[in-house]
Amino acid sequence: MDARVTGGMDLNWPEPGVCDAVPYGVFNEREVYDREMERIYQGPTWNFLGLAVEVPNAGDYKSTFIGDIPVVMTRDDDGNIYAWENRCAHRGALVIRDSCGSSDGSHTCVYHQWSFNNKGDLIGVPFRRGLGGNGGMPDDFDMKENPVRKIRTEDYKGAVFGTFDWDMEDVDSYLGGDSVVNGHVKRIFNRPVKVLGHARQYIDSNWKFYAENTKDPYHASLLHLFHMTFGLYRSSQTGGVRLSNDWNSVLFSESGTDDEKAMEEIDDAHLRTFQSDYSLEDMSLLAGRAGEWNDNTTLVILSIMPSLVIQQIQNTLAVRQILPKSESEFELVWTFFGYEDDDEELTNIRLKQINLIGPAGMISMEDGESSVICQQAISRSRNARNVLQMGGRTPEDQDHLVTESTIRGFWKKYRELMAY
Amino acid sequence: MSDQVRSDTRLSSVSRDVRDQIADLQADYIAALDSQDMKGWLASFDENNSSYFCRSKENEDEGLEVGYMFDDCHERICDRVKFVDEIWAGTFEEYQTRHFLQPTRCKSLGEDLYSAQTNFTVMYTDDAGITKVLASGCYDDEIVVNGVARLRSRKAVLDTNVVPRYMVYPI
Ligand code: FES
Ligand SMILES: [Fe+2]
Numbered sequence: 001m002d003a004r005v006t007g008g009m010d011l012n013w014p015e016p017g018v019c020d021a022v023p024y025g026v027f028n029e030r031e032v033y034d035r036e037m038e039r040i041y042q043g044p045t046w047n048f049l050g051l052a053v054e055v056p057n058a059g060d061y062k063s064t065f066i067g068d069i070p071v072v073m074t075r076d077d078d079g080n081i082y083a084w085e086n087r088c089a090h091r092g093a094l095v096i097r098d099s100c101g102s103s104d105g106s107h108t109c110v111y112h113q114w115s116f117n118n119k120g121d122l123i124g125v126p127f128r129r130g131l132g133g134n135g136g137m138p139d140d141f142d143m144k145e146n147p148v149r150k151i152r153t154e155d156y157k158g159a160v161f162g163t164f165d166w167d168m169e170d171v172d173s174y175l176g177g178d179s180v181v182n183g184h185v186k187r188i189f190n191r192p193v194k195v196l197g198h199a200r201q202y203i204d205s206n207w208k209f210y211a212e213n214t215k216d217p218y219h220a221s222l223l224h225l226f227h228m229t230f231g232l233y234r235s236s237q238t239g240g241v242r243l244s245n246d247w248n249s250v251l252f253s254e255s256g257t258d259d260e261k262a263m264e265e266i267d268d269a270h271l272r273t274f275q276s277d278y279s280l281e282d283m284s285l286l287a288g289r290a291g292e293w294n295d296n297t298t299l300v301i302l303s304i305m306p307s308l309v310i311q312q313i314q315n316t317l318a319v320r321q322i323l324p325k326s327e328s329e330f331e332l333v334w335t336f337f338g339y340e341d342d343d344e345e346l347t348n349i350r351l352k353q354i355n356l357i358g359p360a361g362m363i364s365m366e367d368g369e370s371s372v373i374c375q376q377a378i379s380r381s382r383n384a385r386n387v388l389q390m391g392g393r394t395p396e397d398q399d400h401l402v403t404e405s406t407i408r409g410f411w412k413k414y415r416e417l418m419a420y
Numbered sequence: 421m422s423d424q425v426r427s428d429t430r431l432s433s434v435s436r437d438v439r440d441q442i443a444d445l446q447a448d449y450i451a452a453l454d455s456q457d458m459k460g461w462l463a464s465f466d467e468n469n470s471s472y473f474c475r476s477k478e479n480e481d482e483g484l485e486v487g488y489m490f491d492d493c494h495e496r497i498c499d500r501v502k503f504v505d506e507i508w509a510g511t512f513e514e515y516q517t518r519h520f521l522q523p524t525r526c527k528s529l530g531e532d533l534y535s536a537q538t539n540f541t542v543m544y545t546d547d548a549g550i551t552k553v554l555a556s557g558c559y560d561d562e563i564v565v566n567g568v569a570r571l572r573s574r575k576a577v578l579d580t581n582v583v584p585r586y587m588v589y590p591i
Binding site for chain 2: 099195196197198199200201202203204223225226229278280281282285331336351352354355358359360362365366368369372373
């Protein structure tokens, strides 16, 4: 193993098995980041690559990343989706240079025009036999032995995952088989989807500050005043958290179910508070359409580590892909979607409600900022630890929203994968 | 672009008076945003009927309507003012913007309605005093001009497909 990837071993970790605190060094050391790229992103994890509908036809491709490694997913004539590292087998150039497109099934590197098929096999080398008797590759050069680096893929209900680990369990088991977490994945991907658009934002923070944020029901009603003001989400509502494989989690809630006693306690707490008498000029923003999934759930945040968030907030649906760029930067890519069978009115409801989410979203704008202000604060705090004790000290399923249980689950699995 | 189309959409294809009114509108609009005056921003829109969209070129080119901001009626433009001024107040880190505009195209759509395209660059300065580019792109507008110019619809299309951090204020 790469010598650099031993970083972080000397950090001020709590006793093995304790996951209610972590040292801040994990958020800003290059050696830790390098180790993550090795042990997490190229290790036994499934990484989200995109939606299957983003490559609908044979020859279609989309370029993206696993961790900070450029990769490509393509659909072949056989109908399956393949993925490979976007690094030419010759001398390392990017094979695909645009974010998505269609091809005739061969992908040619611009540098010396080596070409590869959808599966990543080398199918063409210019001047392989030389020119006029000069040059050419050695006689024993074997095309079959020079593919691009291949990635195992699985199209799970329309969400495409990739892994560098060919011995991985399948995606269904990774998500927890019959778990509640996987049940929520199946609920959202219960019929064919269609892409409504994308948004991308570049955030100056370690990707794990954001991972924590997506597992944190505690902050949602305190940081996001829009939630609180309009009752979309309050800590007093019916809801809970569930884990699978420790670091995959779901948090869910039902609006309009506020426990009265809890509401009074919120009032008494004198928080940077909300005024409950706000009304909007255009109430249709929040009206939406109830019962789309034949249940009362209005908010679902699935955090599928290391790279994916799947969300339903009211009638909005989105996947967010977390793409680390360095120990202190990541890009967040939002893909908004609806269902193929949406009527026009429902599509409009979704477009309107997308105002709530994304980089300028009424209830997600603050998440980018919260990650940044954490990163700014920890520059010299490698051995100081955070506090993750809301709702207990262990990772566990809970039937309320006043907890950091799922964050503890994240760190438990993280320490295991990183061998800390 | 053919010569014919170019001459039809040149700034000089509309009267100087109309151009002046549109220039005043654009100047008022950016002066309001650059002083975090959301009510001044609102005053740039036609109160009878108007819309504001802010979306990336990536979505625009694919014909996808999804936007960072999607205010398809005047009521929601009003609501956006309330979100920024009242609901979000105190929760986000303030940033100073500077908008720089360059009109490129203008054309009469009949009666008192005009279409206009205007390039923009928006710089932002954070609390630490560091200035960076927030976005670069083009406004695609429909403007009512009758003694005073107001936006009927504004579509801010951002070439910047990856925005830094987050956006609180409209562009
Ligand atoms: S680097 Fe790709 S063909 Fe040479
Ligand atoms: Fe949040």
